[in-house]
Amino acid sequence: MVTDFFKRLFNIRDRNEQAKFTGVTAVEKRQQAKQQAPVIEVTEKQAVESQLDLSALFYSLLFATPSTTTTGIANNLERNVMQNIEQALSSPQAIAENVLKLPSKILELDKKLSDDGIKTQELIQLIEQDPLLCVDVLKLCNSPAFKRSDSDVNSIKQALVQVGRQQLRQFITVCLARELIDIKPIYFRRFGAEIWRHSMQVAFLASELSSPDQRDSSFLLGLLHDVGKIAIFKMLVDSFYQAEPGEQPNSMLFKQVMTTKSLTLSALLARHWQLPRHFETPLTLLANTNIKPDDDMALLIWKANIISECSMLLQADKLPKPALALLLAQVEFSEEQFIELHQQLINF
Structure with missing residues (x-):
């Protein structure tokens, strides 16, 4: 069991204090606190095993499958989906x-929003051409994760003043990309909500951890890094209609396939969508789950993904503290730094 594996390695004391998010960039905080982070030696084998175990735990969270039913053998449902993969x-x-x-609008609109030469009124008119998009953007502005004041934002003009052009651009990207995970059957909405929440968190973290000139690109890349996982889940939805009653995706093999194959599929989809090379290349590198990426952008998404998965599992009380210590050592984060970001991620 993953818990036993980590318990053999570490024994971490509990912490009751929780840091408050201050708005200081995560890059600066990591530089300030780097020497305070616990020194934990992590072998290459431990790193690979811990990430696979983390992914398995994360899928258990998404599928809400009781751990007692987890097996190493794929059932007919899973074999059918793996063949489709x-x-x-x-x-x-x-x-x-x-x-x-x-x-279709996501890249076109993002390109226009990135143009510093476009006037404010022209920008507002461009967004207001899509009433449904406006509604979604205002909902995001007023959500707990992003709300800046006690009063609600009631117009795109007000949103532009309150959150700024760069943040509004990210909000619009989120609202357009949200269409990718339109899971209609009620039974599957929980997965859709959780995987979208994870994508939002990775986008937020990637933007927070990146340098100022990379924030927009890293945000969109974080948002799209799991499109392969979304595609696979949609295949799973279709296969459920042909499956035997009671069959669930609960084998360790299937969870590992979802991890490794979904990242490869994300890179292939990025290529087919003709996304810029600076999106496709990091996704291709991330598909190799056996090594820590050395490309700056890929490494950024790799770290953000681990932090988000740890945060969601910790919130659900499904991540042993020894496991958290090992994973934080890999992303070079102290527990204090992680808890501070974790408090912010809870709002997503």
């Missing part, structure tokens, strides 16, 4: 066109 990897075009379409 292999077909998808050999023909990502079919997935991109029929299963998971990138909203």
